[in-house]
Amino acid sequence: MLRIQNVLLNPGLNCGFDHDFLPGGMTVVLGRNQAGKTNLCRLIAGLSTQAVGELSLNDETLNKLSPQKRSVAVVFQAFVNYPNWSVQQNIASPMVAAGRDKAYIQSRVVELAEKLGLGELLQRMPNELSGGQQQRLAIARALAKEAQVLLLDEPLVNLDYKLREALALELRSLLDDSDTTVIYTTTDPKDAFTLGDDLLLLEGGNKLQAGVPLCVYQKPNTFAAANLMSDPGINTFAWSTLTDQTFAQQSQAAGGVSALGGVRPEHLFFVDKSEFNAEECIGFDLQVSALETSGDETFVHGVVQASNRGLSGHQLSDRQLSDPKYSDHKLPDPGTVNQPSWVVRSPGMLNFSQGQVLLVAVQKRDILAFGGQ
Amino acid sequence: MTSVSRWVLVFYCIYLLLPLYWLMTMALRTNSDITGKFEVIPSNPTLANFAEIVTNPVWYQAFGNSLSYVVLNTLISICVALPAAYVFSRYRFLGDRQLFFWLLTNRMAPPAVFLLPFFQLYSSIGLFDTPLAVALAHCLFTVPLSVWILEGFMSGVPSEVDEMAKIDGHSFPYFFFRIFIPINRGAIGVTLFFCFMFSWVELLLARTLTGSTTKPIVVVMTRTVSASGLDWGVLAAAGALTVVPGIIVVWFVRKHLVKGFALGRV
Numbered sequence: 169m170l171r172i173q174n175v176l177l178n179p180g181l182n183c184g185f186d187h188d189f190l191p192g193g194m195t196v197v198l199g200r201n202q203a204g205k206t207n208l209c210r211l212i213a214g215l216s217t218q219a220v221g222e223l224s225l226n227d228e229t230l231n232k233l234s235p236q237k238r239s240v241a242v243v244f245q246a247f248v249n250y251p252n253w254s255v256q257q258n259i260a261s262p263m264v265a266a267g268r269d270k271a272y273i274q275s276r277v278v279e280l281a282e283k284l285g286l287g288e289l290l291q292r293m294p295n296e297l298s299g300g301q302q303q304r305l306a307i308a309r310a311l312a313k314e315a316q317v318l319l320l321d322e323p324l325v326n327l328d329y330k331l332r333e334a335l336a337l338e339l340r341s342l343l344d345d346s347d348t349t350v351i352y353t354t355t356d357p358k359d360a361f362t363l364g365d366d367l368l369l370l371e372g373g374n375k376l377q378a379g380v381p382l383c384v385y386q387k388p389n390t391f392a393a394a395n396l397m398s399d400p401g402i403n404t405f406a407w408s409t410l411t412d413q414t415f416a417q418q419s420q421a422a423g424g425v426s427a428l429g430g431v432r433p434e435h436l437f438f439v440d441k442s443e444f445n446a447e448e449c450i451g452f453d454l455q456v457s458a459l460e461t462s463g464d465e466t467f468v469h470g471v472v473q474a475s476n477r478g479l480s481g482h483q484l485s486d487r488q489l490s491d492p493k494y495s496d497h498k499l500p501d502p503g504t505v506n507q508p509s510w511v512v513r514s515p516g517m518l519n520f521s522q523g524q525v526l527l528v529a530v531q532k533r534d535i536l537a538f539g540g541q
Numbered sequence: 542m543t544s545v546s547r548w549v550l551v552f553y554c555i556y557l558l559l560p561l562y563w564l565m566t567m568a569l570r571t572n573s574d575i576t577g578k579f580e581v582i583p584s585n586p587t588l589a590n591f592a593e594i595v596t597n598p599v600w601y602q603a604f605g606n607s608l609s610y611v612v613l614n615t616l617i618s619i620c621v622a623l624p625a626a627y628v629f630s631r632y633r634f635l636g637d638r639q640l641f642f643w644l645l646t647n648r649m650a651p652p653a654v655f656l657l658p659f660f661q662l663y664s665s666i667g668l669f670d671t672p673l674a675v676a677l678a679h680c681l682f683t684v685p686l687s688v689w690i691l692e693g694f695m696s697g698v699p700s701e702v703d704e705m706a707k708i709d710g711h712s713f714p715y716f717f718f719r720i721f722i723p724i725n726r727g728a729i730g731v732t733l734f735f736c737f738m739f740s741w742v743e744l745l746l747a748r749t750l751t752g753s754t755t756k757p758i759v760v761v762m763t764r765t766v767s768a769s770g771l772d773w774g775v776l777a778a779a780g781a782l783t784v785v786p787g788i789i790v791v792w793f794v795r796k797h798l799v800k801g802f803a804l805g806r807v
Contacts, residue, residue, distance in 0.1 A: 215704050235707040237710075249705075265739075
């Protein structure tokens with residue numbers, strides 16, 4: 169088992185975190201740019217980095233081992249291969265370094281090349297391959313090392329999206345039956361669901377939350393964690409402005425003192441005023457400002473009206489904004505809370521005109537409450 | 542291409558090649574022929590001048606002397622510059638930029654400045670009149686140049702390749718000699734070419750630091766002018782032969798030379 173302790177990913181942090189990576193499974197490390205994902209990978213691989221922390225693999229400390237001696241393989245974001253070696257030599261490289269015998273190397277190279285669709289290309293040089301093939305080659309070489317830990321540092325980011333999806337699924341099936349501990353870093357929350365057995369959320373070098381992706385999705389600890397797992401970003405409102413007092417108080421009682429409400433864009437749906445069910449749902453009046461259509465989905469951007477069904481003239485008071493409990497994690501700045509611009513992610517092609525006011529509803533159980541501990 | 546620009550090119554090529562052509566025709570004519578009449582195409586060409594060079598020890602030893610210190614200089618330069626350039630391209634350390642620029646300023650100084658100190662130093666430690674003396678003196682100019690050229694090429698190789706090799710489990714020497722140097726073979730070719738050419742045509746240091754036993758070809762050529770009258774034909778033949786090694790080296794590195802120029806380091 170790979171365990172990290174007291175890890176400070178970015179310089180200037182003063183509080184480290186611990187994490188045990190799921191042995192034999194794939195952990196998706198999700199975070200924006202500068203979240204420390206690459207630093208984490210470099211720390212585990214033993215490359216020069218600003219991150220510090222204690223590492224142990226199967227209870228043996230890794231920190232003093234050189235990268236050559238660690239049982240860690242890496243696929244970098246950029247397609248890194250040895251430009252002067254053919255595909256075959258590239259795949260063979262870690263096995264040659266490990267001093268395997270030639271017959272074994274030969275058969276393993278062919279096997280890996282077949283698996284990754286490079287079987288026909290063994291004699292080519294890396295610069296004669298397409299981007300996708302180059303990244304497959306890098307993956308093949310990483311697999312050839314047969315390391316206990318495999319680090320995939322945003323491996324699919326530089327590929328076009330179709331190739332990305334295809335390769336992500338291939339990766340999943342390639343690694344499913346292995347007992348390698350895989351760490352996959354990404355900025356895309358979708359990857360967490362399609363690839364991850366486990367999820368680690370990072371922001372600004374801090375661990376936000378960890379756990380099974382669906383659990384993290386359903387029960388985010390903090391606003392930052394919820395926002396990171398949401399694409400587009402989460403919609404917010406000030407809790408004190410909820411007009412449904414019974415619901416507001418129930419949830420407050422359950423979750424402590426809540427100050428910020430969150431609604432995921434995909435949980436909002438459009439309803440007719442006559443069909444609105446006030447028992448189960450909370451409704452908001454949304455004035456449409458823009459539409460984004462992608463064929464199967466429509467992103468409706470809009471502003472929540474001041475006088476509306478669900479919220480009363482909602483303001484975060486100054487006292488709440490200066491409350492120290494907000495300072496830990498970034499909250500949306502007060503301007504956007506007071507004039508919330510929301511996004512509704514709705515299936516199908518929708519055709520609304522700009523300025524139209526619509527009723528959007530969300531099931532009460534889907535509303536997230538943040539701010540309390 | 543318009544006809545005007547084509548003619549401009551033609552004239553430019555003639556302008557460039559004319560001296561070389563004239564050297565070749567002179568090398569193929571006898572002394573009296575050269576001084577006697579003006580000829581564009583030699584009427585009775587002879588190889589006697591070349592025969593003189595390959596049979597007369599003064600000439601062919603001079604070629605040998607030149608080659609020995611040139612090869613020595615090229616080898617020293619490349620062996621010293623490779624690790625230096627690698628460090629400059631991969632590591633940041635205190636004063637790295639300044640050191641790098643200082644290397645370049647060495648290249649700016651005229652060789653004549655160093656004549657006296659080299660002469661005195663080498664005389665006192667017994668290096669005077671050896672190929673090593675000239676080779677080392679030339680290193681003062683070729684090593685900075687080599688580092689400068691190589692650093693440009695090496696910085697073009699992503700440092701992830703170094704890290705990849707580490708992760709694959711290769712030791713540093715294995716990486717450096719089996720992966721990194723082959724990747725940079727073009728750069729090394731270009732560097733060899735520039736070291737070779739500098740050392741091959743450099744006259745001042747070569748003349749000052751050699752005595753009777755290791756006289757290089759450039760020196761023999763200049764001394765022949767002042768010695769037994771002017772032996773035009775043999776001199777031209779020697780000049781023509783002097784150009785040959787340069788052409789051979791250019792032939793081998795021609796592809797990489799273009800890239801070197803494109804990188805702006807040459």
